[in-house]
Amino acid sequence: MNLYLIFLFAYAVLLIVVGLLVSRRVKKAADFFVAGRTLGPGLLATTFLAANIGAGSTVGASGLGYRFGLSAWWWVGSAAIGSFILAATVGPKIWVIAEKYQFDTVGDYLDRRYSRAVRATVAVLLWLGTLAILAAQLIAIAWILDVVAGLPKWQGCLLGGLVVVTYFAAGGLLTAVWVNLIELIVLLTGLLVAIPFALDNLGGWPAAVQQVSSRFASAAEADRFFSFTGIGLKGILAYVVILVPSFIVSPGLIQKVYGARDQRAVRLGVGLNALALFFFAVVPPLFGVFAFARYPGLANPELALPTVLKEMLPLWLGVLVLAAIFSAEISSCDAILFMLSTSLSVDLYKTFLNPRVTEKRLLAVSRATAVVAGLLGVAVAILLPSIISALTIFYGLLAVALFVPLLLGLYWRSISARAALVSILGAVPATFVVDRWTAGQGWGPLSPHALGILVGLALALVATFLFHSRIQSPGERETGAADE
Numbered sequence: 001m002n003l004y005l006i007f008l009f010a011y012a013v014l015l016i017v018v019g020l021l022v023s024r025r026v027k028k029a030a031d032f033f034v035a036g037r038t039l040g041p042g043l044l045a046t047t048f049l050a051a052n053i054g055a056g057s058t059v060g061a062s063g064l065g066y067r068f069g070l071s072a073w074w075w076v077g078s079a080a081i082g083s084f085i086l087a088a089t090v091g092p093k094i095w096v097i098a099e100k101y102q103f104d105t106v107g108d109y110l111d112r113r114y115s116r117a118v119r120a121t122v123a124v125l126l127w128l129g130t131l132a133i134l135a136a137q138l139i140a141i142a143w144i145l146d147v148v149a150g151l152p153k154w155q156g157c158l159l160g161g162l163v164v165v166t167y168f169a170a171g172g173l174l175t176a177v178w179v180n181l182i183e184l185i186v187l188l189t190g191l192l193v194a195i196p197f198a199l200d201n202l203g204g205w206p207a208a209v210q211q212v213s214s215r216f217a218s219a220a221e222a223d224r225f226f227s228f229t230g231i232g233l234k235g236i237l238a239y240v241v242i243l244v245p246s247f248i249v250s251p252g253l254i255q256k257v258y259g260a261r262d263q264r265a266v267r268l269g270v271g272l273n274a275l276a277l278f279f280f281a282v283v284p285p286l287f288g289v290f291a292f293a294r295y296p297g298l299a300n301p302e303l304a305l306p307t308v309l310k311e312m313l314p315l316w317l318g319v320l321v322l323a324a325i326f327s328a329e330i331s332s333c334d335a336i337l338f339m340l341s342t343s344l345s346v347d348l349y350k351t352f353l354n355p356r357v358t359e360k361r362l363l364a365v366s367r368a369t370a371v372v373a374g375l376l377g378v379a380v381a382i383l384l385p386s387i388i389s390a391l392t393i394f395y396g397l398l399a400v401a402l403f404v405p406l407l408l409g410l411y412w413r414s415i416s417a418r419a420a421l422v423s424i425l426g427a428v429p430a431t432f433v434v435d436r437w438t439a440g441q442g443w444g445p446l447s448p449h450a451l452g453i454l455v456g457l458a459l460a461l462v463a464t465f466l467f468h469s470r471i472q473s474p475g476e477r478e479t480g481a482a483d484e
Contacts, residue, residue: 237447
């Protein structure tokens with residue numbers, strides 16, 4: 001067993017121990033779901049940032065940087081834009097409603113604003129999609145363990161799943177917040193220290209540029225690689241359309257908003273997270289550039305970051321930064337398990353199977369569903385080929401299915417449950433059809449996901465005006481645009 005693996009094992013044990021200690025404070029379901037609604041700006045920013053810097057924004061974004069250069073900034077940069085919008089608009093507004101009605105999940109809001117049918121439809125769709133993003137984090141862990149220890153992918157996925165399920169199932173959001181604090185400190189410290197060391201290994205930035213440029217047939221190709229718009233308008237729009245809406249309406253992030261102690265904590269905490277993401281977005285592409293300069297023939301671009309950390313840094317720093325990346329994947333895994341466990345236990349089990357469930361029983365069911373979700377995520381991770389492919393499934397489904405009904409529900413009094421359901425059931429298959437019909441290219445500058453969102457919006461508007469004399473549910477008259 002090498003030093004890298006020993007350190008990662010010790011670090012994983014530390015996370016589990018901290019999680020189990022904090023879990024002793026979890027006495028009721030509200031602690032598990034929304035951390036007792038006590039999170040201030042600092043802890044809220046920490047748990048948001050730790051959740052948002054995961055497989056896609058580290059290993060995945062570095063792989064994009066390896067392929068496309070600095071324009072891979074738009075992967076994490078789009079998440080920052082979405083987070084700014086969440087902090088300034090949707091977050092504070094939905095917090096007021098959640099506090100008033102004591103919501104635990106996004107499904108609680110959809111149920112009260114629209115109907116149980118909308119709640120169930122979104123829960124099922126997002127549960128399936130969320131397994132894909134959990135798989136993405138586990139694939140990233142597997143790539144790390146592959147580089148440092150030569151472990152097969154299935155073994156890496158299984159080990160990562162065991163770590164995060166153990167500490168999250170014990171305490172839910174309350175546990176995750178404090179474990180995230182440790183993970184975030186290690187992550188940011190390690191990555192920021194690693195940049196100058198990796199540059200020094202290459203001989204400095206001018207030498208890195210020269211090495212990269214020599215890999216291209218023309219100066220124009222090299223210039224695009226070092227441009228923040230190198231992927232072109234269509235490529236930028238593809239990331240923006242998928243990621244900006246997703247980071248505004250993601251159930252896992254909205255539920256973290258519910259855990260804030262007041263509106264100020266939402267604005268400041270989520271806003272600080274957005275600002276950090278905006279600047280962090282350039283870090284993974286830089287590691288992709290470093291890897292391309294030294295190792296231009298990698299068969300799997302998503303091995304770019306772990307390869308740089310193992311081969312281009314001093315041993316002590318490589319060990320620290322690999323632990324940092326491991327932190328990123330684990331912290332994102334707990335955010336995803338949060339979505340999965342609360343969706344199944346509250347949106348489906350409590351709502352449809354056992355409405356009179358006790359707090360103790362609901363807590364037990366939530367922990368059990370976290371374990372089941374973790375095992376399913378491991379299975380999906382073994383089957384899916386790459387991190388970005390897994391994330392595209394999740395973010396695309398999230399944006400297409402949830403963006404229109406959630407935002408219109410908050411800001412437009414007239415939209416009905418029937419219109420929301422029509423929007424969801426029309427937008428998702430429309431996206432699938434366009435994606436298959438155009439081989440994923442979309443039409444003109446619009447990606448399949450952009451077209452899907454537009455179809456959902458159009459269907460919502462048409463259905464609202466066709467059924468203007470609708471029969472609203474009681475909650476529809478009490479929440480959303482009516483709450484100011």
